[in-house]
Amino acid sequence: MKKKKFIYIGIVVILIAAIILVILGRYNNTKNFTKDKLVIWGDVKNNQAMNEGVKAFKEKYPNVEVEFYNKNRENMIDEFSKIKDKNSYPNIICLDDKDIKEFGARYYKDLIILNEIMKNNIKDFISCKRELVKLYDNFIAVPYTVEPVALYYRKDLLEKYNINSEDIKTWDDFIKAGEEIYKKSNGKVKMISFNKSDNSMLEVLLNEKGIYYFDKDSKLQIDQPGYIDAFNILKRIESSNIDFDNKGDFKLFVNNSNVVCIPYNSELANHLISGRKQENGKWEIMKLPSFEVGGKNSAIAGGTSIVGIKSCKESKDKLSMELIKNIALNKQSLNKGFLNYGQFPSYKPTYEYARFFQNVNYFNEEKIWRVFVDIASKAPSINYTKNYNSVQKIMTDFKKELLNSNDVEKELKNIKTFINSITK
Numbered sequence: 268m269k270k271k272k273f274i275y276i277g278i279v280v281i282l283i284a285a286i287i288l289v290i291l292g293r294y295n296n297t298k299n300f301t302k303d304k305l306v307i308w309g310d311v312k313n314n315q316a317m318n319e320g321v322k323a324f325k326e327k328y329p330n331v332e333v334e335f336y337n338k339n340r341e342n343m344i345d346e347f348s349k350i351k352d353k354n355s356y357p358n359i360i361c362l363d364d365k366d367i368k369e370f371g372a373r374y375y376k377d378l379i380i381l382n383e384i385m386k387n388n389i390k391d392f393i394s395c396k397r398e399l400v401k402l403y404d405n406f407i408a409v410p411y412t413v414e415p416v417a418l419y420y421r422k423d424l425l426e427k428y429n430i431n432s433e434d435i436k437t438w439d440d441f442i443k444a445g446e447e448i449y450k451k452s453n454g455k456v457k458m459i460s461f462n463k464s465d466n467s468m469l470e471v472l473l474n475e476k477g478i479y480y481f482d483k484d485s486k487l488q489i490d491q492p493g494y495i496d497a498f499n500i501l502k503r504i505e506s507s508n509i510d511f512d513n514k515g516d517f518k519l520f521v522n523n524s525n526v527v528c529i530p531y532n533s534e535l536a537n538h539l540i541s542g543r544k545q546e547n548g549k550w551e552i553m554k555l556p557s558f559e560v561g562g563k564n565s566a567i568a569g570g571t572s573i574v575g576i577k578s579c580k581e582s583k584d585k586l587s588m589e590l591i592k593n594i595a596l597n598k599q600s601l602n603k604g605f606l607n608y609g610q611f612p613s614y615k616p617t618y619e620y621a622r623f624f625q626n627v628n629y630f631n632e633e634k635i636w637r638v639f640v641d642i643a644s645k646a647p648s649i650n651y652t653k654n655y656n657s658v659q660k661i662m663t664d665f666k667k668e669l670l671n672s673n674d675v676e677k678e679l680k681n682i683k684t685f686i687n688s689i690t691k
Contacts, residue, residue, distance in 0.1 A: 303583055304332040305590055308347075309361035310340045313412070313571060316604030317361060320594030331586060340571075344370055353377070356576045358587045359594075361411060364399055364570045365651045365659075371402040371574075372653040379575035379584050381406045384592055391596070395648045396613045400572050409595040413570035413613040415642035416471050417552040419535055420528035422631070424448075424456065432553055438500045441556040445509035448527065458509040460520035460529040466663045467515075467568065468504075471530055472497035475555055475566040477647040480662065485652045487686060489662070490679040496558060498679075502670055530555060532568055533639050537609040540629045547629050552638060565645040570613060611639065654690050661686055 309317060314335045321333045338346055340363050347370070350356060356377065362370055371378060385406040389397055396410035425432055428448045435441050445458025461468040473479050478493035488494060504510050511526045513519040520529045521543065529535070539550055557564040573595055575587045593600060601612040602620045617623075618640050626632040652658075665682055672678045 299328050300330050301328060301582070301586070302330045303586055304334065305359065305583070305587060306357040307333065307335050307359045307361070307590075308338045308343065308357045309335065309571075311337045312608055312610060313340075313361045316412075316608040316610035317594050319603040319607070320597055320600040321590065323597050323600050324590045324593040328586065328589070333590070344373070347374070354579065356578070358576055358578060358583070359591060360574050360576065361571050362408070362574060364396075364572055364649075365655050367399055367408050367572055367574070368402060368651050369653045369656060371407045374576075375402065375407070377577050378407050379577055379587060381409055381575060381588065381591070384409060384588060384596070388596060391615050393613050393615060393643050393646075395567060395643070395646045396570065396572070398648055399651060408572040408574045409591055410613040411571045411573050411595050412610045413643050413646075414532035414534075414568040415611065415639045415646065416530050416532055416555065416566045416568050417635075417638055417642060418528050418530050418555055419539075419550060419552050421524075421526075421549055422551045423549045424524075424527045428452070428456070432551065435553075435556055436560055437562070438503075438556045438558060442500075442503055442507055442509065445504075445527075446507055449507070449509050452525075454508075456525045456527065457511040458527050459504060460511040460513045460517075460523075460526045462515040463505070463510065463512040464514065464663075466659060466666060468530070469498060469501050469662075469666075471555070471566045471568060472500055474647055474649060475564060476558060477563065479649050480655065480658050481650045481652045483650055485650060485654075487658070487683050489686075490676060490683050495676055495679065498669065498675055500558070502675070505670060530566075530568075533611045533636070534609050536627075536630070536635055540627070548631055551630055551633060552635050554638065554642060563645070563647075565642045565647075567643065567646040567649070611643070613643065615644075657690065658686055 307314065307317060314337055318335070325331070325333070336357065343360065343362055344366055347360070382405055385400070392410045393413060396413060400406055400408040400410055420432060428451050430444050430448065435444055441458070448456050448458055473494065476493045476497045478488060478491060478497065480487060480489060482488045511520065511523065513529070517529060517531055517535055520526055521539070539546065554564040555566060573591050575584065575591055578584055596614060598614060598617045601614055601617045602622070604610045605612055605617070606622060623636045623640055624634065625636065627635050661682070669675055669678055
């Protein structure tokens with residue numbers, strides 16, 4: 268009996284040991300204990316949101332240190348160009364979409380080609396982001412955030428001047444309503460707020476119209492009818508004196524109770540909900556007025572995408588790619604980045620989460636996030652090109668002259684000739 272008892276005990280011990288080994292094996296299969304360090308560049312808000320993806324990455328790679336550096340989005344290329352030693356390059360950069368092609372053209376040989384990530388996932392991103400991450404038929408970046416533009420308006424101000432938002436279908440309707448409010452208020456109340464010192468308002472109009480500085484073949488199209496139509500809307504708004512200059516700070520608009528509306532991305536909604544509780548119910552959003560009745564009314568004001576920079580080790584580059592996937596293609600991480608830091612994702616599976624279907628009490632129970640999803644999904648693509656930043660500066664410099672011109676088409680043709688003479 269004792270002998271049989273020992274045999275049974277032995278069998279039980281062996282079984283328990285086998286089970287423990289299986290469990291440990293499964294645990295180790297989900298963990299990779301590679302030791303390394305990855306450096307990420309981004310602005311503060313992007314870094315906070317990307318850290319949600321880092322948390323997911325660290326579950327599998329607990330021994331890989333990830334360090335963030337907060338950088339100014341506007342100066343990312345300049346900062347990178349100052350690095351003399353390639354061993355000091357960051358591994359991952361979150362770039363403005365407008366900088367992707369310029370950065371890619373300048374540092375193509377230093378980039379990790381991301382075809383392996385993108386080839387089977389490209390259709391999971393909103394359409395307006397798909398081409399801007401490609402250069403020389405390769406994917407040089409992965410789409411990250413997008414900035415869909417809606418028209419935020421003070422419902423109480425429109426009601427005060429007997430204007431029904433549902434009657435504003437086109438930019439013609441919008442300008443007429445603005446002129447009426449301006450007249451009824453003796454010039455006290457303005458209809459729209461934007462930064463008058465740059466071309467941001469014009470670029471929203473251009474994108475809505477389905478045109479931009481460059482066509483799909485990267486040729487200038489600033490003298491085309493669509494461009495002229497968009498510029499003339501801007502010119503009418505400014506000449507009607509219904510605009511308020513917010514100098515690039517939406518808080519100047521929010522703090523001014525005598526301006527009706529602003530075209531802006533989803534960041535403003537979060538600011539209003541958290542910081543302007545006393546105005547609950549006074550705000551609503553709508554899509555942009557269209558150029559003609561029933562016309563398109565979706566536009567974006569940019570976004571960000573993520574590039575990987577080659578290191579001296581292939582194993583490190585593979586880690587960078589894994590981290591990029593966890594940041595840009597992990598819907599749980601993207602949802603947290605949106606919920607906690609307001610970064611609107613361009614990865615469509617994220618839109619399945621409950622937040623994107625919720626009625627928002629602050630905005631009179633509107634499903635505002637669904638509106639932003641619809642705008643992002645329908646916005647036309649933008650071809651920024653490697654020359655975008657230089658051309659944008661030139662067009663901004665000529666803006667005042669164009670606004671005062673009696674022949675906008677002629678002036679634009681002359682500017683086009685000038686730009687073509689100084690760019691390649």
